[in-house]
Amino acid sequence: MMLKMIFRVLLVEPSQTLEGKAFLRRLIEDIEKLRE
Amino acid sequence: MTGAVGNASADPFQRDLTAPRPSDPVRSSWLLWLMQPFAIGVAVTATALLILAALAGFRVSSPLQFALRNESLQASPAVAALKSASQVWRGSGKAAPMRVIRPMRTLIQSGPTTFQWTTAGRTTSYTVHVVDDQTQEEAATSLQISPASSAVCAWTDPVSLTPGKRYRWYVTAIINEQEIDAPGIEEPRAKFSVLSESELTHLDELKKTNRGDHLVNGLLNLRAGLLDDAKDDFQSLIGRAEPDSRG
Numbered sequence: 001m002m003l004k005m006i007f008r009v010l011l012v013e014p015s016q017t018l019e020g021k022a023f024l025r026r027l028i029e030d031i032e033k034l035r036e
Numbered sequence: 037m038t039g040a041v042g043n044a045s046a047d048p049f050q051r052d053l054t055a056p057r058p059s060d061p062v063r064s065s066w067l068l069w070l071m072q073p074f075a076i077g078v079a080v081t082a083t084a085l086l087i088l089a090a091l092a093g094f095r096v097s098s099p100l101q102f103a104l105r106n107e108s109l110q111a112s113p114a115v116a117a118l119k120s121a122s123q124v125w126r127g128s129g130k131a132a133p134m135r136v137i138r139p140m141r142t143l144i145q146s147g148p149t150t151f152q153w154t155t156a157g158r159t160t161s162y163t164v165h166v167v168d169d170q171t172q173e174e175a176a177t178s179l180q181i182s183p184a185s186s187a188v189c190a191w192t193d194p195v196s197l198t199p200g201k202r203y204r205w206y207v208t209a210i211i212n213e214q215e216i217d218a219p220g221i222e223e224p225r226a227k228f229s230v231l232s233e234s235e236l237t238h239l240d241e242l243k244k245t246n247r248g249d250h251l252v253n254g255l256l257n258l259r260a261g262l263l264d265d266a267k268d269d270f271q272s273l274i275g276r277a278e279p280d281s282r283g
Contacts, residue, residue: 025274027270028271031258031270034141035140
């Protein structure tokens, strides 16, 4: 699973896949949690 | 004449040019190796794997590995320190009609800093104050800023704040001839720190190998505590500019 995700991040632009977009949105949400 | 030729061929030190040449053993073995389809396949596969490994080594840095492996973020401890230092001074009460947006509980890079806050109705003007969090001395003050027509107002301080120091900031609005501060004394203070020169140098060195890669740069910014920069990196990857409505 991790290998699959690494290859997705490496070989495909993250914003061009649903998984990539979800990953980025989760990162942004987590940033806001760090401030709270 | 004929006899002379016959004598020359009989000479053991004279090379016989008419005799067939022996084939070069080294050259023929390389040709045979290249002719083997299996060997060609192995060579192509090995080259592809080497290129892939080089790309992987170039793009996967430790923060990305951390994020993928642990599915959590790795931020600077300085962010946690800012959070604990930004608690409410006293009680709870009426909040100001405007809110500060950024910088808020984050580290920033040295250089001109942009302060953002939400606008409030019937405001005559705004003034931004930046205060040294240790000495409580005012480090920067804006001129009076006219209200913007948009929902967010901003002011950029042209003077660099001191690297490694912690600051807090607030904005004063003139509303109905009354001065109102945001955040007020009832709200968490808007604190931020400026990244030290050594930390900034280290961060720049890490970014050099990933120039233009927003994902890795965002994770590096995040690890350094530059929350706003990291957020901007991730948002640019998503390709949509979400308005920052959180304080």
